Amino acid sequence: MLVQDFFNSLWHSYIAVTPQAKRIQELFESKGEKVLNDHVAFRTFANSPISLDKLTPMLEQIGYQAYGAFTFEKKHLFAKCFKHSDPTQPKIFVSELLSHELSEVAQEVINKLVNQIPAQVVQSPSIFWQGRLWSKPSYEEYQVLAAESEYAAWLSTMGLKANHFTVSINHLENFDTIESVNQLLIDEGYTLNEVGGLIKGTPELFLEQSSTMADKIKFEFSSAKKVEIPSCFYEFALRHKMENGEVFDSFIEGNADKIFDSTNQ
Incomplete structure (x- = not known):
């Protein structure tokens, strides 16, 4: 699979439940911008047929290698980031x-959910837009999970799909600060994640991030109860040069920890 086909398929799956992302991309384009994606993120269950270790070879197939690991103790998460051999x-x-x-x-x-996943379900990179692999x-049950982990509740309903795409502010022509991007979104009526402030990170940490709050979808639970729940969100990232002159290309646990809250109910 070509990496471009991978991201095209991901994007179509993502905007099906995140219409705000398509509208925001079109908003930037209406201002003469070409929107490039800084990164995309996924959530999954450890110790399952779709664990991080099982998914990693699928990313390697399309040219990605892991280059950093992160732990989020309060949220009970472990994460890795991956970059492509082509830095663009x-x-x-x-x-x-x-x-x-x-x-x-x-x-x-x-x-109960994880036991429904076929043992050999991970066969190709297309696993990343398969969504829910369980009933x-x-x-x-959703409320039980939400009481302890919004992440778990989200994953139980949405499954394996792009949780967010990220606008690279570095590649915008007319917006050179994250404040200007945030102001545009606020002026257009979008609700931003305010956990820890609108901007997560600082130039001194070499990474500034902000995000919308997740779109909402009507979800019918197995008990036939229909409830509006969070789907996915859109993120915005501005990367700064480090002392060696290179642009910071990793992630910061403190930032990411707050970005996770974009899917909170």
Whole structure:
């Protein structure tokens, strides 16, 4: 699979549940911008047929290599980032839920979902837009997960798909600060993630990020209850040069920890 085909398929799957992303991209284009993607992120379950270790070879197939690892203790997550041999390609960030750190009742719900995933389900990079690989949880199960982990609740309903794409502010012509990007979005009526402030990170940390709050979709749970739940969101990143003159190309745990909250109910 060509890396361009990979991202095209991901994008179409993503905007199907994140219409704001398409509108925001068109907003930038209406201002003469060509929007390039800084990175795309995924969520998954550890100790499952779609764990990070199982997914990594699929990314290697399309030219990606892991180059950094991160731990989010409060959110019970482990993550790795990947970059392509062609530096113009977007970076990829994959996190996984360490469900064994949650309560027994939450683990029971997760195990019920994970046990439905076929053992050899990971066969090609197309796994990254397969969505939910298990039957719908009940609303009660969803609430059990949400009480302990918004991440787990989100994953139980949305499954394996691009959780967010990211506009590279570095490649915009007319917006050279993250403040100007945020102001444009606020003026257009978009709700931004305010956890830890609108801007996560600083120039001194070499990375500034912001994001919208996730779009909402009507989801029908197995119990036939229909509820509006978060789908996916759009992120914006501005990377700065380090002391050696190179642009910072990794991620910062403190920033990412707050960006995860973009899918909170």
